[in-house]
Amino acid sequence: MIYRCFGLVGIVFALGSCGPTTQPRTVQSADEAAIRAADVTWSEIAAKKDLEAIVAYYTDDVVVLPPNIPAAIGKQAARELNRAMIAMPGYTVTWHPERIEVARSGDLGYARGIYELTTRGSDGVPVVDKGKYIEIWKKQQDGTWKVALEALNSDLPPRATAPASLNR
Amino acid sequence: MIYRCFGLVGIVFALGSCGPTTQPRTVQSADEAAIRAADVTWSEIAAKKDLEAIVAYYTDDVVVLPPNIPAAIGKQAARELNRAMIAMPGYTVTWHPERIEVARSGDLGYARGIYELTTRGSDGVPVVDKGKYIEIWKKQQDGTWKVALEALNSDLPPRATAPASLNR
Numbered sequence: 070m071i072y073r074c075f076g077l078v079g080i081v082f083a084l085g086s087c088g089p090t091t092q093p094r095t096v097q098s099a100d101e102a103a104i105r106a107a108d109v110t111w112s113e114i115a116a117k118k119d120l121e122a123i124v125a126y127y128t129d130d131v132v133v134l135p136p137n138i139p140a141a142i143g144k145q146a147a148r149e150l151n152r153a154m155i156a157m158p159g160y161t162v163t164w165h166p167e168r169i170e171v172a173r174s175g176d177l178g179y180a181r182g183i184y185e186l187t188t189r190g191s192d193g194v195p196v197v198d199k200g201k202y203i204e205i206w207k208k209q210q211d212g213t214w215k216v217a218l219e220a221l222n223s224d225l226p227p228r229a230t231a232p233a234s235l236n237r
Numbered sequence: 238m239i240y241r242c243f244g245l246v247g248i249v250f251a252l253g254s255c256g257p258t259t260q261p262r263t264v265q266s267a268d269e270a271a272i273r274a275a276d277v278t279w280s281e282i283a284a285k286k287d288l289e290a291i292v293a294y295y296t297d298d299v300v301v302l303p304p305n306i307p308a309a310i311g312k313q314a315a316r317e318l319n320r321a322m323i324a325m326p327g328y329t330v331t332w333h334p335e336r337i338e339v340a341r342s343g344d345l346g347y348a349r350g351i352y353e354l355t356t357r358g359s360d361g362v363p364v365v366d367k368g369k370y371i372e373i374w375k376k377q378q379d380g381t382w383k384v385a386l387e388a389l390n391s392d393l394p395p396r397a398t399a400p401a402s403l404n405r
Contacts, residue, residue: 132336134370134388135390136390137391137394139369139392140392170345170385172344173342173344174340174342175342176342177338177339177341179347179373179386181300181302181386201308202388203371203373203386205347205371219371220369220370220389220390221390222302222305223304223305224307224308226305
């Protein structure tokens with residue numbers, strides 16, 4: 070933790086223990102950059118369909134809000150959701166963050182971005198879905214960031230979205 | 238702003254200006270309660286279809302991510318989205334937050350909740366949609382909380398969602 074009272078740091082440390090202050094803007098920017106990098110890397114991992122590597126980005130109590138099916142509550146439910154997604158015929162996905170914002174205390178932030186998801190329809194023709202998402206990121210004890218909550222939805226009319234295999 | 242270094246407050250104030258510290262847990266809980274109360278009141282206002290009162294909960298740069306149409310970027314776009322929604326035949330909506338979390342610095346928080354939205358189909362029969370949402374709340378200069386970002390999606394299969402009037 071970094072203290073903003075630069076001139077007082079010595080005195081404060083000498084006199085007793087304090088709670089951490091909010092972070093300087095440069096540290097806040099570093100947190101935003103860290104979330105951006107993590108989100109970009111996460112998308113690259115998702116493209117490789119490595120289930121456990123994907124799930125490693127979630128907190129244990131993650132909640133995923135996918136369109137047209139109920140919420141997946143907890144890491145195991147999120148794992149099963151991702152397992153079902155990457156098993157869909159012709160599945161490929163990419164996403165990237167457009168806006169990141171982190172609280173001054175550096176413990177909580179969010180990413181807003183866009184995704185593109187392709188599956189293969191029952192006629193063998195690729196079906197492309199484009200949409201948008203919110204992720205809530207929380208800083209972990211080891212300084213890394215993980216996703217505690219996410220929601221996504223399509224930009225396209227209902228017909229093109231939510232492959233039937235996810236709706237059962 | 239509240240300082241956690243209770244024994245040092247006098248000295249710190251005497252010696253110079255500092256950045257605010259993170260808040261005690263009681264203040265963080267108060268922020269969570271404030272967001273919860275605001276979200277519940279917002280739902281009550283939405284039920285009354287008072288467009289400007291609804292829109293007053295948004296920051297100027299709000300981004301709304303509705304399902305099956307592109308994002309509404311900025312307060313005016315969010316206003317037009319809400320105008321279209323409350324004009325739908327038989328429109329009623331309720332929502333309530335299930336989980337609120339606020340950063341230690343008290344400037345940023347989120348709500349996750351569930352909604353129920355009813356419209357009247359072209360055959361005159363009510364169509365009920367149930368789903369879930371994320372809202373990002375930001376504390377304003379006056380201490381109130383406003384929504385800077387939200388996303389929602391349905392728990393139900395695509396057929397029942399996204400009334401056609403919002404898809405044009």
